[in-house]
Amino acid sequence: MINLYNYKNDLDSDGIILSLSGPMSHEMVESIGRAIRFKIGEDGDKSIALKVFSIFVEQVENVINYSVERIPPESSMSFGIIVIGKKDGSFFISGGNKIETIKQEKLEYYLNKLALMDKDELKIYYKERRRADREGDSKGAGIGFIEMARKSSQPLEFSFQKIDDKHSFFTIKITI
Amino acid sequence: MDTLEIIATKSSPEINFNAQTNVLSIVGESYPENTAQFYEPVFEWLDIYLTELSEQQVTVNMELIYFNSSSSKALMDIFDILEEASDDGKNIVLNWIYDEENDAALEYGEEFAEDIETLTFNLVEK
Numbered sequence: 001m002i003n004l005y006n007y008k009n010d011l012d013s014d015g016i017i018l019s020l021s022g023p024m025s026h027e028m029v030e031s032i033g034r035a036i037r038f039k040i041g042e043d044g045d046k047s048i049a050l051k052v053f054s055i056f057v058e059q060v061e062n063v064i065n066y067s068v069e070r071i072p073p074e075s076s077m078s079f080g081i082i083v084i085g086k087k088d089g090s091f092f093i094s095g096g097n098k099i100e101t102i103k104q105e106k107l108e109y110y111l112n113k114l115a116l117m118d119k120d121e122l123k124i125y126y127k128e129r130r131r132a133d134r135e136g137d138s139k140g141a142g143i144g145f146i147e148m149a150r151k152s153s154q155p156l157e158f159s160f161q162k163i164d165d166k167h168s169f170f171t172i173k174i175t176i
Numbered sequence: 177m178d179t180l181e182i183i184a185t186k187s188s189p190e191i192n193f194n195a196q197t198n199v200l201s202i203v204g205e206s207y208p209e210n211t212a213q214f215y216e217p218v219f220e221w222l223d224i225y226l227t228e229l230s231e232q233q234v235t236v237n238m239e240l241i242y243f244n245s246s247s248s249k250a251l252m253d254i255f256d257i258l259e260e261a262s263d264d265g266k267n268i269v270l271n272w273i274y275d276e277e278n279d280a281a282l283e284y285g286e287e288f289a290e291d292i293e294t295l296t297f298n299l300v301e302k
Contacts, residue, residue: 054242057207058245127290130248
């Protein structure tokens, strides 16, 4: 890739504001995330900017905590992808990372459940989970997806793509 | 008892818990790299402070512009501890301070207020 002009034009025509593929870190949230937040805030609505930022934070944290693509293995450097864009007047934030296929069924069931809930049901469920004890393999509070579903103007959109016998690629998209 | 003082960073709030003035404040943004680790000294300090506290009035000022979902859980845990102390006869007032331009901060405050039964929880516009 010695000429990125076409690549950049493709991103621009798809309304992509930010596209990051590679190692994710907390520092990235503090630097790039904040820059995007202030940029969107300057261009318009501060509360929209804060919503986009909050989804970005939750998605980067998911990659950091749950991606199985780590170099070196077991290290805290996790790889994934995050894309922020604007289409037809709405912002979208998509995030993806490699997972173990054996974790897919449980995650898919959980996200399908959230996708079927209306805003009131999501609020009740959020409050219930916020007071619940942390689950065994959950590094966060386990309410990140509920938070995302609550902020999304559309039902949660997500997909799983098989990579090999043991791994799949998980993508989630939130529209603000 | 020593004042608990933690300086704000881009992703963690300023904490100032003063046992002499009985004013406890959390101000800023909260999305630390490790939420449990960040709030651990807060819970430890509160545990000792609330045990030693007699009838003085305690004012808790919370002014958070943004917090992530794991911080939301930590805040709920703090409110539960304060409510328990309040039920135990301690005199605690909590002020949730928000900027009128930040609708989300007000909404979050209202949602916490819905989950709190006996603790005095004021929503205060800045």
